Amino acid sequence: MEEVITTKKKKVGLLGYAFKPMWISLRTMIRTSLAGGKPNTLLYPEEKLDLPDDFRGELGLVMDRCVGCESCARVCPNKCLDMMEDDIGGGLTKWMPALDLAQCMFCGLCVEACPSTALHMTNRYETATLDRNDKIFKPHEWALKPEDAPDQHPFPYPELYEINCTGCGACDRACPHDVIDMVSIPGTAKKRPNGTFGPEKKIPVFDYELCVSCALCVDACPFDALDMLPRSTTASDPVVQIQLQPQVQITKQEVSV
Amino acid sequence: MGPQHPFTHGLWTLKVKVDGETIVDAEPIIGYLHRGFEKLCENRNFPQIIPICDRLCYVASMSWDHVYVSAVENTFGIEVPKRAEYIRVIALEVQRIASHLIWLASFMTDLGNLTAFLYAMREREMFIDLLQALCGARMTYNYPRIGGVSQDMPRNFPHQCTKTVDFFEKRLKEYEYLIEESEVFRIRTQGVGYLRASDALNLGVTGPALRGSGVPVDLRKTDPYSAYPELDFEVAVEKDCDVYARYRVRMNEMKESCNIIRQALKNIPAGPVLGKAPRHFPRGEGYARTEDPRGEAFFYIQADGTDRPYRVKIRSPIFVTVSAAPAILRGYKVADVPSIMGSLDMCLGESDR
């Protein structure tokens, strides 16, 4: 048996033996029962916690806003979102995410990734069911009314950090909707020693009317020249010519929400 | 004392060899909660790992998020806005108080005082409310992002936070009355679970257990990170090396955390909270180490140029501290096991990974 080392004990005062703790508990009792106070218990089924607005509860989908960009399905760590065709009423179908809530870990990454604020985390947190299949939703089953979701903030659109762009055209190839055209900038062609002009520098130009904010171009860009930034859709001129604003240097202050 | 024993907070086994009631040898067995975390990380890209880091330690999620995020930032040299650093510090300290409170609760339950358990849980609720206001979730925060934090704090958060901290300091005095002013608590903790400073250093024990042995090692001071160098605080150190010293260290740390929160709220600069995070990560490797509520947390990342880490290594403080358990336990009574192991603040999520 190893020798047990004991340090010298500090005794509490005379009152300390049991009286101070007893005094504290007595005070609590008086506070909670006699002096008009109430215990700290939350009577759960009747009362509920008041939750903040951005509480991360069950997911909800606003079907009207969904553009089928698959951003959520791509960002989900648990692969609980899956895209499928579902009808939105009136015989129309739409490409929308289906949810397996049983796999969801309520991280909220999909909500942040959603460009059109179609995804929203509700305040519902009582998610228990008896059957696991009850928590696998088709798109219209976890749909949310638009008025329950918070206001739609401006869609983010790809913006160019011109400094980083090399004109490789990867974004153009990645874009599913023909938003991006690679445009040559006149006068940027370098003069070769033999007198001919090389190819002019190209930069992407976005047709924002076609864009669904899927951010595939941003993912595709090898040089981090693109970023998704919120932008008003009601701009008078839908096609923004980047080259007309060569000084677009997005600073971090503008990024902040 | 197996996985389903009332005093094991989490799933682990402590095989105890006794002679009468005296412990001759002890062997902690962990791994019941192994989820292959490090392998899991290799299949997810960098932002997707953050919510999994929440699950490393379910009572100190924020600090594990933070250590991961700062590891990524160190690896790729990402700049974090000042305001985000301050918000992170506030969140970390609130998390530290919450974690210490849940430690206090479980520790006092081990010692048989259910009242302190409920009181501590009651106060923890306030801090969880704070974190909930900050990020919208009560346990799995997923708050820090690579290059900042996910959202700025709500408008009334500083007010709420100050109010809570002021109230909590009052309650902390009440705890001291309730817990340590009783002779029973003293005789249960003083002179029990002696851990020499040299032993602690050799075994690699960190955190409150080390500081309880009189070694003033606190990464917030010795290897400052985030906004800590700009804040003024003291490291809680006790020289008694026993359970009581560890208890005192944690209580003092809670007080210091309150100070830090107040200072940070006062000094917080304006500005953005989320810097530009790259979508493409170059090759590289890096690490971060921070002062978890339980000790020194360490996160190592090796990136191979894709959007996922090639290798992730975690050093969990509890994994090391548990290994030190036999050295602490030997020679004491079976009845001391809860108080000694309770004073180490077990959290199996991070040690089993």
Add this chain to the structure above:
Amino acid sequence: MSVDLIGFTIVAAATLVLALMVVMSREIVHSALYFAGVLIGIAILFFIMNAVYVGIIQILIYVGAVVVLILFGIMLTRRNILLG
């Protein structure tokens, strides 16, 4: 036969049976258990014979202390105290 005598006979017979079981039982802890029964029976006999104080002391000392002492002795001097 008076009621006293009937009671005495019943208790005495039970006590004797228990005493026999003490001696014959293979399991030594069972012996101790039966021994406690014998002691309580004898205490009841003391009560019947108007020796109340002795009866109470019999319970207090024998059942409360001596049986426990014997049980501790049994537990302490066994290789395998749980499995017989």
Add this chain to the structure above:
Amino acid sequence: MTCAWASRTGDTLINYLYYIPNTIATAILSLLHINLPQLNYLLTWVIASVMLIIVIMVNVIIFIYVERKELGRFMDRRGPFVVGPAGFFQNFADAFKFLIKEMILPENADALGFNSTLVIIVASSLMIMTVVPQAPDFFYTNPDLGLLLAFAIFAIEPFAVVIAGWASNNKYSLLGGFRSTAQMMSYEVPMLITIISVVILAGSFNFSTIVNFQSSHVWFVIPLILGFIVFLIAIVAEIERIPFDTPDAEAELVHGWMTEYAGIKFALFQLTSYVRTFAGAAIMVLIFLGGWTGPFLPPIVWFYIKVYAVFTLFVWLRASLPRVRIDQVLNIGWRSLLPLSLFNIVIAALLRISGVFH
């Protein structure tokens, strides 16, 4: 020295706990046309026993309810509140749940030891209340040596606990049994010595005499405050409540010697612990706090008021203090309480000799 609390103590009242059963028994026998005094006696006491068991059970249920509610308030929470008015029927629901739980005999367990000890423990605990009178007009039996007999019955449990722990074939049970017995034994001695000091003052082992003596002099808590404290600590240890619940410290030994008991057996053990609490509180009230004496109200009401006050004290202790380690428990018992109780005897004897009490 006459005491202000002296009122309504008399032995001339009818004992309801005998009178009602006797009436019922006589009525039954006269209906059956049997004229046998022995049978009448037996039937009377059987009915009285059942009545006493019912009284004890009702009290135990109220005890559990009071404890839950008070503990809740001490801990800043509500107690049970769903079942019945203010959660009063929660205990019944729990009891019924225990009743329909499956019972398990663990492998290699000793069936005889496992079950017979249960009977011994429960029956002996219930028996304590037979010799403890609750009021001059409400007692089961009030023998001359009632106080001593109560403690003799108190002393039956330890050996059964060891056997129960041994029979469960479980390490926790065995350790718990040993601890429980060691603790009960350690605290029985100071307790007995303390009651001897009371007996020196009152001159009798009879509860009624002690109470009457107190009502005509002074409550013994005043001259024997030391003994009262010793007795309080000892009784808390004897009935194994926090801070002295080391035998079933759930953090160390899962539930002590009760670990392997399931279903109704476990319920009976829990009930037993409350019966012992009731008995301990009642004895404390009777020998230190003036028993059933008190102004204006009937004696039995006073008795129960005092019993519940003492029980609240127990709950209060439980809410405030952590658990003491087993060796410290035993150290307190032997090193502090035993000398204190012996000192208390000297005080009592000197008080009696000097003629303050006579």
Add this chain to the structure above:
Amino acid sequence: MSSAAYLPVLIFAVISVLFVLVSFFVSALLRPTKREPLKETTYECGEVPIGDTRIQFHFQYYMFALIFVIADVLTVFLALWAFNFSAGFTPVNILMFVFTGLLVAVVLYALKKEEIIWI
């Protein structure tokens, strides 16, 4: 000392034993019984029971029982003395005081000396 007052206690003992048995019986009517070998294993915190349960207890426990027996016998005589207490400094009282004092001394000495063997 008449034993008449004690007979009801015996009757009550029988009744209380019956009470336990009746509650067993009621429970046996109500509860399910499904025997499984796994269910009947000894509770060892969810692990398979290890070791051959060869626990031999330490000698210390015996000391408690030993001292308890001595103290218990002591209380018997103290109780007798208390029961027939007569006021005044009679030889009995003086003797008893001396006895108690000696006892305290002996107990304290023993406890001091045997400090090591307490569990």
Add this chain to the structure above:
Amino acid sequence: MIPVTYVLGFSALLFVIGVFGVLYRRNAIMVLLSIELMLNAANINFVAFSNTATGPNPAAVTAAAANGQVFALISIAVAAAEIAVGLAILLVLWKSRDTIELNEVATLRW
């Protein structure tokens, strides 16, 4: 009132059982238990005789009863002491010889 012969018969039977146990069982603790049985049988005799003390003088009767009962008390105390000492010897035996079977410790010196 129980005839004293009955009680004597009972105690004789108990004593015989004790003797039988001493002779029959080889476990030392069982031997101690049997000795306790025998002591109890003797105790019963004391109490039985004290119970039968009759005479015209009630004080004398009480005194006689007290005599017998005091003997019984002393016997109980002695028995408790005896079993404490006996078990202590057994424990020492167990420590040194690792057995308490009386057959195996028959040698008087070792």
